[in-house]
Amino acid sequence: MNSTATDRFDTSRFEASRNRLASLAYRMLGSAADVEDAVQDAFLRWQAVDRQRIKVPEAWLIKVVTNLCLDRLRSAQARRERTVGTWLPEPLLGGDPMLGPADTFEQRESVSLAVLTLMERLSPHERAVYLLREAFTYSHAEIAEILDITESASQQHLHRARRRITAARRGGDEVDPASARRIVEEFLAAASSGRTERLVALLTDDATAISDGAGLTETLLQYDTPQRIAAIARAGFTPTPAKRRLAGGTPAIHYALVNGAPAILFVLGDQVVGAVTFDIANGKIATVRGIATPTRLGRLTEAWRQHEPDPPLITQW
Secondary structure, eight states: OOHHHHHHHHHHHHHHHHHHHHHHHHHHHOOHHHHHHHHHHHHHHHHHSOGGGOSOHHHHHHHHHHHHHHHHHHSHHHHHHTOTTTOOOOOOBTTOGGGOOOSSHHHHHTTSHHHHHHGGGSOHHHHHHHHHHHTTOOOHHHHHHHHTOOHHHHHHHHHHHHHHHHHHOOOOSOOOHHHHHHHHHHHHHHHHHTOHHHHHHHEEEEEEEEEOGGGTSSSOEEEOSHHHHHHHHHHHTSOOHHHHHHHTSOOEEEEEEETTEEEEEEEETTEEEEEEEEEEETTEEEEEEEEOOGGGSHHHHHHHHTOOOOOOSBSOO
């Protein structure tokens, strides 16, 4: 095989692992732009290394990407960007390759916005071990090799990560999709019509709401009682000329799945200008997240443009 054919063959081996690498990096970093940087850096290292000496290419690539992500999480820039109260994971439309693998409940849960947010409470190594074990089913021996730690250390990191995530987790079993959609449609109808009592009834007693303020504030806006959330939802879902100017026009509102959870998207033409996601627990809404900062919606918009949506819930908001 000549050098050109070898390079082409080795590139195809990398491409065969690209989606798996990206899905790991997304769970680690929660940002599509950071994922793309990490995967591209891994590709450059793959090109530069003596590939004939690599016995298991995928294992080598997983190790490289994991450690690139750890470097990113440890960096001073990342610590500034991910300060508590300022950071939200980037939402992804259902079907995005970065959300895979999704065969088990643990794999699907690990990419939920709820768990991605909870993982900010973990150390970088705890996060890596948790994901490699829960979402990618690597053994502790394999994780020890990837992270250059002992198997005992891997087990300890996993124990601490599971304990912290379990203590903070608010959901239960997976929600029936039809029930989730019904609850979200009821929420939208109540918010649009100003029915505060119905909104409160749809929320858990300890419900929370988080908004990025469309990027107009430096910190996230947070609300922590059903009454406050209902009032904010009622005000937020009432269209005004100012809101339409901010959105750039009169968007349609669509139902969608975002990171495996029910969501409503505000869509103007082929541009997603806002997303509201919902965590459902015990038949009620436990968490509402409003995301409208353009930089957080870029990849979701790209996926939406390739998507065949259902008819909008509201044609003109």
